[in-house]
Amino acid sequence: MSQQRHGSTPGNAPGDRAGAVTAFPDLPEATIARLPEYLRALHNLGEGGADTVSSEGLAAAAGVNSAKLRKDLSHLGSYGTRGVGYDVALLIEQIEYVLGLDQRRAVCLVGLGNLGHALAGYDGFASRGFKIVALFDADVSKVGEEIQGLTVRHIEDLGRVAVEENIAIGVIATPAGAAQTVADVLVDAGVTSILNFAPCVLSVPANVDVRKVDLAIELQILSFHEHRKASLTALPGGRSATAAGNQEAVGS
Numbered sequence: 001m002s003q004q005r006h007g008s009t010p011g012n013a014p015g016d017r018a019g020a021v022t023a024f025p026d027l028p029e030a031t032i033a034r035l036p037e038y039l040r041a042l043h044n045l046g047e048g049g050a051d052t053v054s055s056e057g058l059a060a061a062a063g064v065n066s067a068k069l070r071k072d073l074s075h076l077g078s079y080g081t082r083g084v085g086y087d088v089a090l091l092i093e094q095i096e097y098v099l100g101l102d103q104r105r106a107v108c109l110v111g112l113g114n115l116g117h118a119l120a121g122y123d124g125f126a127s128r129g130f131k132i133v134a135l136f137d138a139d140v141s142k143v144g145e146e147i148q149g150l151t152v153r154h155i156e157d158l159g160r161v162a163v164e165e166n167i168a169i170g171v172i173a174t175p176a177g178a179a180q181t182v183a184d185v186l187v188d189a190g191v192t193s194i195l196n197f198a199p200c201v202l203s204v205p206a207n208v209d210v211r212k213v214d215l216a217i218e219l220q221i222l223s224f225h226e227h228r229k230a231s232l233t234a235l236p237g238g239r240s241a242t243a244a245g246n247q248e249a250v251g252s
């Protein structure tokens with residue numbers, strides 16, 4: 001098998017955008033979720049001087065199993081070269097193309113409280129294809145504040161600024177009680193992708209994509225795994241005494 005360039009599979013060639021529009025790869029959600037992990041690992045490998053990487057090497061660097069990785073990359077038409085592996089630069093290009101990272105997306109952030117300040121102050125988004133171009137809050141005492149060279153604007157200005165700045169993605173970092181109102185403002189402004197940090201479900205039109213980030217949910221999932229590990233070690237032959245204590249603590 002040989003590594004195939006974009007275009008060897010219909011519709012994923014950086015140099016063949018017209019084809020891509022007509023046959024954009026229809027990727028499983030789980031694959032889409034892993035592509036950024038591959039990309040991060042590939043950038044690290046490239047910065048470390050690697051030109052090629054085996055599927056096992058990339059899988060280990062991305063923290064997934066290699067069969068899953070090969071399957072994921074086959075969706076992009078990328079199979080690697082037997083005995084050589086994947087071309088790091090080419091694979092970066094392919095993944096960035098599929099994720100749409102070859103176009104820098106303008107992002108706005110709504111809610112400049114504790115979380116909003118941390119997000120606005122983070123300089124790692126730009127290197128990964130995103131630029132925060134506008135900040136909004138409803139609290140007049142925050143309007144006018146400068147954060148990382150941007151001035152906090154009033155939420156009432158969002159509609160106008162979204163058009164001026166061609167904002168593609170809106171990040172919500174307001175309390176849950178305000179998040180739906182903010183989502184409505186974003187949707188009315190033509191924003192079709194929302195990243196929601198508020199712990200609530202948003203109601204949006206079908207053409208709007210919402211991703212939710214909830215650290216409490218992640219902790220609850222880890223809690224489940226802790227609980228399960230404790231249950232297993234409590235079985236005969238396991239570390240029952242310690243496990244029983246853990247299980248009680250997790251389950252309480």
Ligand SMILES: NC(=O)c1ccc[n+]([C@@H]2O[C@H](COP(=O)([O-])OP(=O)(O)OC[C@H]3O[C@@H](n4cnc5c(N)ncnc54)[C@H](O)[C@@H]3O)[C@@H](O)[C@H]2O)c1
Nearest residue numbers: 111112113114115137138139174175176178198213214215
């Ligand atoms: N996803 C996570 O893992 C995670 C972690 C921490 C906090 N959060 C959530 O993030 C949100 C923000 O948390 P925080 O600690 O920064 O809160 P905060 O109270 O410090 O800040 C909220 C900000 O939103 C602004 N705001 C309120 N209503 C608004 C509106 N209608 N339009 C524009 N701005 C408005 C407030 O003026 C304030 O500046 C909360 O919903 C919180 O539960 C999520």
